[in-house]
Amino acid sequence: MSVDLEKFSKESKSDFPSNKKLKEKLKKTKPKNLDETFHKVHEEVFSEIDCLDCANCCKTTSPIFIQTDIDRLAKNFRMKSSQFIDEYLHRDEDGDYVLNSAPCPFLGADNKCLVYEDRPKACREYPHTDRKNMLGILDLSLKNTLVCPAVLKIFYEIGKDYRK
Structure with a gap:
């Protein structure tokens, strides 16, 4: 069951x-108990939502690539790290390496990651709703409500207890 991304976009906005x-x-x-609350709801939501039905993160945003990500992926493609950067990445306004374009060039037609075992750390951790110190990344999580249907649902569920 694929996610209706147009409907999600309107709803999230x-x-x-x-x-x-x-x-x-x-x-x-x-x-x-904010971390525990986020983690509990994260588990509940991801027991219902399959990222392969959506992949909106891969279609619309870029992870930040750290040097170890670049080196690992370059090795996977049998190229030098500098070649990988030249072909796939640029520096954003914060000086971080990000993809040149969206959707991600490593996203398959079936929404599967073609470099899954070697994917960047940011992709491994996304959408970050099961991390420690959720208080410290609430700004990021709020932005992710516009990208990830699961994060939107997590905010909705958490909000039931706090929007009183």
């Missing part, structure tokens, strides 16, 4: 103001 308020409330109140 519509929900963004309330999700922003939720983020601000969480930052202000600093709930002690």
Whole structure:
């Protein structure tokens, strides 16, 4: 079952103001169990949602590539790291290496990653909703509500307890 990305885009933009308020409330109140809450809801949501039905992250955004990612992927393609950079990457406004284009050139037609075993660290950790110190990455998580249907649902579920 594929995700209706057009519907998701409208819904996520519509929900963004309330999700922003939720983020601000969480930052202000600093709930002690925030990591546990995010992790619990993350597990519940990802038991229902399959990333292969969507791959919107791979279709619309670029991970940050750190040097170890570049070296690993260059080795996979039997090329020098500098060649990999020249072919696939550029530096963004923050000076980070990111993909030249979207969708990701390593995304297959079936939404599977063609370099899955060697994928960048940022891809391995995405959407970051099961990490430690969720309070510290709430801004990133809020942005990800516009990219990932699972993160939008996680915010919705967490908001049930905090939007009172």
